[in-house]
Amino acid sequence: MGAAVGVVNFFRGIRFNILSRPTSRRDVVQRVSILSLMILAGLAAFLVGAGSTDITEVAGDTFLAQLEELDGAEAELDLLRDDANADPAQIQTLELRIDELQAATQIGYLKRDGDAPREGALVPDFRLLNLDGEPVQLSALGKPAIVNFWASWCAFCIEEMPDFERVHQAVGAEVTVIGINRQESLTTARQFAGQTGATYTLLLDLDDELGGRGGPYQVVGMPTTLYVRADGTVDTVKIGFHTFEEMIELTNRLIDGEIAVDREPIDDSFVTRANDLLDSQTANHAVAAELFNRLAADPSVVQDIAWQRNVSAQARIWVTNLAAWRALTPPDSADVLTADVTAAFELLELAGGLLEAGVQAGDAAQIGRGVDLFRDAQAAFAQAAENLRGVLQALAPAAE
Structure with missing residues (x-):
């Protein structure tokens, strides 16, 4: 997908490293390992770009055997239909088997009447391959499920994975935890599963059919998580990062009980979170500036799909970070300066709206207005941020 994606992945990876303070030596080692993988993922995209993956490249033995049987059955059916002396009963039997195989090997979205990714609605059904290459169908699980959309470039997604594993270990027999990787390779998904310790069900959406633009889940921010009841209706939709405490609370709603787990303390102090978000947003500005510098050098880049996707991704990050910023509760001494940062964030949100609308409409003039507003918002x-950091530095000893 080009150089810009590599830069995006790199800075997003850095964001994970600063989200919160490590709680142990093991935590430090795990974070360094994950960060290294993120940098490698970014460099891989930088050097070779992204490409589509053939389903047969990730299919397991059982699923691959079904695909091969389907191909053979369809070829045999064509021969029988061309044979005037063929037995009609044999043709009918083969047609039924082909229908069974087509249903069993259909991968992606499985439409149902009235389905929607909103609370109270029937959750959109799907069948995707797991990391062993075998199909998993949501509606066939027969129990509550947690459906989480993630990707290696999403720092908050990676931050959540060890906590989803804790939920899985505590209540896996009652609730299926599912992580859907968006449009990345099997190798990447396996690497991050290993580094985060995730043993819950990880699935591959190779073409981003479910979460992409126009997909049934309409994912607008990453991570996105749906908590699904046993009857297939959506109990809760959570857009953006959520803590382990929130995961437990929302999972308890699915089982009408309480999960027995150890609850580690979470560092969510204003100083820590504010510094993390300021650093994250500053890093994202560098990525966006690179994208817009490319536009200034070559206006035809607005037609490049990879460039369009990267710009839209940046705009969504600004919205996500603004939501996280608004959730902070500053002390009185930082209230005014925090509001100044909020105002700058809101300008970025407006710029992002112009950029996304311009990208969708193919309107270069509107994209240009979005870029101009971004540069003003970036300076503000x-x-x-510089003004607030001075106050945060003074507050840090008290916070510790």
């Missing part, structure tokens, strides 16, 4: 954010 930099100044407001």
Whole structure:
């Protein structure tokens, strides 16, 4: 997908490293390992770009055997239909078997009447391959499920994975935890599963059919998680990062009980979270600036699909970070300066809206207005962040 994606992945990876303070030596080692993988993922995209993956490349033995049987059955049916002396009963039997195989090997979205990714609605059904290459169908599980959309470039997604594993270990017999990787390779998904310790059900959406633009889940922010009741209706939709405490609370709703787990303390102090978000947003500005510098050098880049996707991804990050920023509760001494940062964030949100609308409409003029507003918002954010950091530094000893 080009150089810009590599830069995006790199800075997003850095964001994970600063989200919260490590709680143990083991935590430090795990974070360094994950960060290294993120950098490698970014460099891989930078050097070779992204490409589509043939389903047979990740299919397991059982699923691959079904695909091969289907191909053979369809070829045999064609021969029988061309044979005037063929037995009609044999043709009918073969047609039924082909129908069975087609149903069993259909991968992706399985439409149902009235389905929608909203609370109270019937969850969109799907069948995807797991990391062993075998199909998993959501509606066939027969129990509550947690459906989480993630990708290696999404730092908050990676931060959540060890906690989803804790939920899985505590209640896996009653609730299926599912992580759907969006449009990445089997190798990448396996690497991050190993580094985060995730043993819950990880599935591959190779073409981003479920979460992409126009997909049934309409994923607008990453991570996105749906908590699904046993009857297939959506109990809760969570867009963005959520803590282990929130995971437990939302999972308890699915089982009408309480999960017995050890609850580690979470560092969510204002100083820590504010610094993390300021650093994250500053890093994302560098990525966006690179994208817009490319536009200035070559206006035809607005037609490049990879460039369009990267710009849209940046705009969504600004919205996600603004939501996280608004959730902070500053002390009185930082209230005014925090509001200044909020105002700059809101300008970025407006810029992002212009950019996304321009990308969708193919309107270069609107994209240009979005870029101009971004540069103004970036300058305002930099100044407001610098002012606030002085107060945060003074508050840090008290927070510790």
